[in-house]
Amino acid sequence: MKPLHLIPDDVNIPFLKFRKIFYIASLLMVLASVGMFFTKGLNFGIDFRGGILVEIKTNGPADINALRDNLGSLGLGDVSIQEFGEPDDVLIQLQRQDGDEEAQMAALAAVTNALGDDVTIRRSELVGPKVGGELKEAGFYSVVISLFLIMVYIWVRFEWQFAVASVVALLHDVLITIGFFVITGVQFDLATLAAVLTVAGYSINDTVVVFDRIREYLRKFRKMEIPDLLDLSINSTLSRTTMTSFTTLLALIALFVFGGEAIRGFTMALIFGIVIGTYSSICVASPLLIVLRLKRKIPEAEEGQEAGA
Amino acid sequence: MLYFTKWKAALVLLVCALGVIYAAPNFLPSGTLATESSYLPGKQINLGLDLRGGSHMLLEVDTDSVLRERYDALADAIRTELRQEQIRNRPREATANGAEITILRADDVEKAREIARTAEPNTELSGEGNNIVVTYNEVAYRELIDRAIAQSLEVVRRRVDELGTTEPSIQRQGENRIVVQVPGLDDPSRLRDILGRTAKMNFHLVNNEKTAADARATGLPPGTMILPSADEGDGIREYLIDRRIVVSGDNLVDSQPTFSDGRPVVSFRFDAAGGARFGDITSKNAGRGLAIVLDGEVISAPRINEPILGGNGIITGQFSVQEANDLSLLLRAGALPAPMQILEERSVGPGLGQDSVEAGEFAAVLGLVFVIAFMVISYGRFGVYADIALMMNLILVLAVMSVLQATLTLPGIAGIVLTVGMAVDANVLIFERIREERRNGRTIINAIDAGYRSAMSTILDANITTLIAALVLFSFGSGPIKGFAVTLAIGIITSMFSAIWLTRLLIAAWVKRSRPTELVI
Numbered sequence: 001m002k003p004l005h006l007i008p009d010d011v012n013i014p015f016l017k018f019r020k021i022f023y024i025a026s027l028l029m030v031l032a033s034v035g036m037f038f039t040k041g042l043n044f045g046i047d048f049r050g051g052i053l054v055e056i057k058t059n060g061p062a063d064i065n066a067l068r069d070n071l072g073s074l075g076l077g078d079v080s081i082q083e084f085g086e087p088d089d090v091l092i093q094l095q096r097q098d099g100d101e102e103a104q105m106a107a108l109a110a111v112t113n114a115l116g117d118d119v120t121i122r123r124s125e126l127v128g129p130k131v132g133g134e135l136k137e138a139g140f141y142s143v144v145i146s147l148f149l150i151m152v153y154i155w156v157r158f159e160w161q162f163a164v165a166s167v168v169a170l171l172h173d174v175l176i177t178i179g180f181f182v183i184t185g186v187q188f189d190l191a192t193l194a195a196v197l198t199v200a201g202y203s204i205n206d207t208v209v210v211f212d213r214i215r216e217y218l219r220k221f222r223k224m225e226i227p228d229l230l231d232l233s234i235n236s237t238l239s240r241t242t243m244t245s246f247t248t249l250l251a252l253i254a255l256f257v258f259g260g261e262a263i264r265g266f267t268m269a270l271i272f273g274i275v276i277g278t279y280s281s282i283c284v285a286s287p288l289l290i291v292l293r294l295k296r297k298i299p300e301a302e303e304g305q306e307a308g309a
Numbered sequence: 310m311l312y313f314t315k316w317k318a319a320l321v322l323l324v325c326a327l328g329v330i331y332a333a334p335n336f337l338p339s340g341t342l343a344t345e346s347s348y349l350p351g352k353q354i355n356l357g358l359d360l361r362g363g364s365h366m367l368l369e370v371d372t373d374s375v376l377r378e379r380y381d382a383l384a385d386a387i388r389t390e391l392r393q394e395q396i397r398n399r400p401r402e403a404t405a406n407g408a409e410i411t412i413l414r415a416d417d418v419e420k421a422r423e424i425a426r427t428a429e430p431n432t433e434l435s436g437e438g439n440n441i442v443v444t445y446n447e448v449a450y451r452e453l454i455d456r457a458i459a460q461s462l463e464v465v466r467r468r469v470d471e472l473g474t475t476e477p478s479i480q481r482q483g484e485n486r487i488v489v490q491v492p493g494l495d496d497p498s499r500l501r502d503i504l505g506r507t508a509k510m511n512f513h514l515v516n517n518e519k520t521a522a523d524a525r526a527t528g529l530p531p532g533t534m535i536l537p538s539a540d541e542g543d544g545i546r547e548y549l550i551d552r553r554i555v556v557s558g559d560n561l562v563d564s565q566p567t568f569s570d571g572r573p574v575v576s577f578r579f580d581a582a583g584g585a586r587f588g589d590i591t592s593k594n595a596g597r598g599l600a601i602v603l604d605g606e607v608i609s610a611p612r613i614n615e616p617i618l619g620g621n622g623i624i625t626g627q628f629s630v631q632e633a634n635d636l637s638l639l640l641r642a643g644a645l646p647a648p649m650q651i652l653e654e655r656s657v658g659p660g661l662g663q664d665s666v667e668a669g670e671f672a673a674v675l676g677l678v679f680v681i682a683f684m685v686i687s688y689g690r691f692g693v694y695a696d697i698a699l700m701m702n703l704i705l706v707l708a709v710m711s712v713l714q715a716t717l718t719l720p721g722i723a724g725i726v727l728t729v730g731m732a733v734d735a736n737v738l739i740f741e742r743i744r745e746e747r748r749n750g751r752t753i754i755n756a757i758d759a760g761y762r763s764a765m766s767t768i769l770d771a772n773i774t775t776l777i778a779a780l781v782l783f784s785f786g787s788g789p790i791k792g793f794a795v796t797l798a799i800g801i802i803t804s805m806f807s808a809i810w811l812t813r814l815l816i817a818a819w820v821k822r823s824r825p826t827e828l829v830i
Contacts, residue, residue: 055661127653194782201778
């Protein structure tokens with residue numbers, strides 16, 4: 001049996017020819033994400049906002065309306081009640097209560113009392129205002145720090161153009177993934193933040209593979225024009241890029257469908273981010289090298305030889 | 310390059326064998342571990358609270374109240390000395406910022422400052438004009454806070470131990486926080502109840518000159534205060550009591566829930582000093598009320614009918630059985646040196662944890678099957694080798710996690726699944742490179758050799774960048790996220806071994822054995 005080749009061996013797509021289209025598409029997506037982020041905003045979960053979350057299992061299908069009336073009458077502000085994966089599984093979320101941590105405790109006690117003994121409490125989470133603020137700050141720093149460290153690493157291993165291009169591509173992926181959360185309204189919590197960081201790691205992984213090839217070809221094909229060389233590099237690694245993304249997506253889709261409701265937002269972020277990351281390493285990172293005026297750096301020893309010849 | 314020295318091949322196989330041995334306990338039911346399989350290592354992976362069920366609580370000790378108390382006492386001590394020197398002064402309200410005293414006559418200030426300066430070591434003197442402010446210096450402050458936290462940890466540990474759960478973990482975090490993790494707790498509200506209270510219990514005499522209502526209207530008699538009743542069921546909302554503590558809860562040595570007239574009550578026993586004091590007070594104050602004050606509220610204030618000499622007594626009040634149990638537990642475990650606030654609480658019931666493990670396992674296995682099938686379809690024989698490496702990688706992840714006793718959380722399972730997808734990446738890189746080298750006309754052995762060699766630096770670069778993200782996640786993350794970072798990082802490292810060394814060993818063995826003339830890849 002002849003093994004399957006996802007990408008034909010002699011593939012030769014002129015990616016660089018379409019680079020203006022990619023730039024425009026990417027710019028639009030980034031601008032839309034940032035714009036929506038500042039207007040609509042992220043649907044922060046209680047991890048960052050502070051508040052209360054209770055997951056319950058009812059006997060038989062849950063009566064959401066009755067629950068809403070019951071909990072709504074407690075005077076605890078906005079109560080969000082939704083089905084969570086199964087008809088008898090309900091997720092209740094309360095906004096952060098006015099006042100300090102004591103007020104949150106009291107609200108949680110009021111909710112569990114009102115629910116009574118008919119339901120099983122499967123999970124309860126309470127995040128006070130103090131911790132919520134701290135987590136938000138720590139989350140922001142962790143994104144910034146990892147982007148910075150990755151850039152430093154690429155800078156050490158490659159020329160500066162590669163470092164800049166990879167971080168631009170990375171920011172592109174992170175911003176658009178956050179935009180995805182803004183648009184879909186999927187809750188943004190600690191787990192999804194972890195997903196965003198993983199997307200960053202994954203996307204850079206993809207980009208590095210292409211960059212590695214570009215660096216190799218820069219040494220190998222000394223006469224080739226840079227745009228042609230970039231195209232050749234992208235096409236040579238295209239089979240690997242798609243294969244890896246495909247296998248990772250296979251595993252993640254299994255997790256998305258069967259992994260349970262609790263990590264669905266998390267896997268959704270990963271799936272989206274991997275698609276975007278694959279796009280950006282092919283269509284954004286490498287073409288950017290042209291914008292950044294990547295040049296051949298001729299090693300000094302060989303330069304000397306040429307001069308002597 | 311394809312040639313393996315004997316010891317190198319042995320090393321690769323040895324690592325694999327160790328992986329299998331250390332991962333093995335995870336596939337046995339936990340009950341059989343200790344007995345039947347004593348030849349196996351006894352460590353299983355630590356499941357996080359989100360998978361095994363349990364409660365996580367982040368508490369903050371109110372260190373300001375410790376300081377306030379200490380500065381209050383310090384101000385009192387200084388004022389006593391000032392009085393001896395006949396220096397007239399006025400106390401200021403106690404704060405956490407220092408012991409503050411106002412000197413009434415300007416002529417006394419110089420002398421008063423001298424007294425305040427030497428009142429206690431490790432303090433600093435400040436304040437302008439007639440005001441004197443004494444604060445602890447850095448060393449004393451640190452010691453004070455550390456001692457308060459250490460005491461709090463001890464009390465929290467005693468209280469949690471009373472719940473009788475296995476392996477609770479209680480740790481200090483940062484300057485003034487405590488993390489409590491209690492696996493397998495059915496009812497987190499009970500943990501909340503027993504950790505949310507300071508449990509400072511003192512006995513005061515009820516003032517018999519006025520009622521609380523009169524005192525509110527006409528002014529408090531000196532040395533008294535008004536405290537609310539813990540339970541308004543008996544019709545009394547407030548009590549006017551003497552400020553002086555007649556017996557302190559520190560003298561308690563035991564406390565048990567029991568019944569009196571069919572109602573739940575809490576019995577207690579004093580140590581010798583407390584017992585003597587209690588006997589003395591009850592002898593001299595027959596007919597007065599004795600207020601039992603817990604955390605600033607009066608639980609009850611029974612009349613003293615006769616001297617209580619044995620050092621034993623009972624506390625009556627409007628208790629349910631549960632409340633009587635909790636109160637006696639708190640009294641046994643002792644009072645916290647300062648109030649604590651619950652900043653964060655996360656509890657997962659055992660049912661949900663079990664469901665999560667099952668869903669995660671199923672998804673992981675399914676993802677694995679997909680990837681395995683796809684690799685075989687794409688790379689034939691080489692795909693099979695990559696799949697063997699993939700399975701080995703999973704075993705190694707389990708083994709490393711068991712040995713390190715790392716915690717597996719729900720996002721951690723996602724990390725493993727992600728590793729499955731990414732672990733084959735190294736092999737994809739290598740195999741694609743081999744294909745290319747073959748197309749460029751290299752011989753079979755040459756192409757395989759070149760494939761591994763040229764893919765190497767790419768694999769390193771790609772994995773190190775992902776590792777950076779994982780490490781940042783680890784250092785910042787809390788509980789579940791840390792679990793994700795751990796599995797991701799371990800998965801990346803083990804995958805480099807399995808995808809590079811193990812597949813190469815397998816391929817080298819195949820090439821040596823069957824000397825292929827055609828390479829189907």
